[in-house]
Amino acid sequence: SDKATVGKGVYDMACQACHNPGIAGAPKTGDKAAWVSRIDQGMDTLNGHAINGYQGADGVMPAKGGNMSLSNDDVINAVAFMVESSR
Incomplete structure (x- = not known):
């Protein structure tokens, strides 16, 4: 996709x-x-x-990967790339 x-x-x-x-x-x-289990949760x-950060069972995802200069759209596009690369 264009986002990816x-x-x-x-x-x-x-x-x-x-x-x-x-x-x-x-x-x-x-x-x-x-x-696969992450993708199954949906893109939202x-x-x-x-974007907001997440404490998971295996580790922590810092909000915006710790780079607060990224826009929400930057992060959404990066997630699209990771998901498309991991299907």
């Missing part, structure tokens, strides 16, 4: 440091098994967790 295409740049800048290696319980981008839930 735009989101790759945001991901490379702000998300990959945790989501490539799977630091602090972050699901690795491209790991279908790690993402995923986007909300990424």
Whole structure:
């Protein structure tokens, strides 16, 4: 999607440091098994967790990955990239 295409740049800048290696319980981008239950929650839930932060059983997702200079749309686009890469 267009969101995912735009989101790759945001991901490379702000998300990959945790989501490539799977630091602090972050699901690795491209790991279908790690993402299936998350994707099943729906995009609204995923986007909300990424924007507002989330304490999960396996770790914590800081609000906007700790980069408060990102807009909500930046985060939504990065989530779209991660989901499309992990289906």
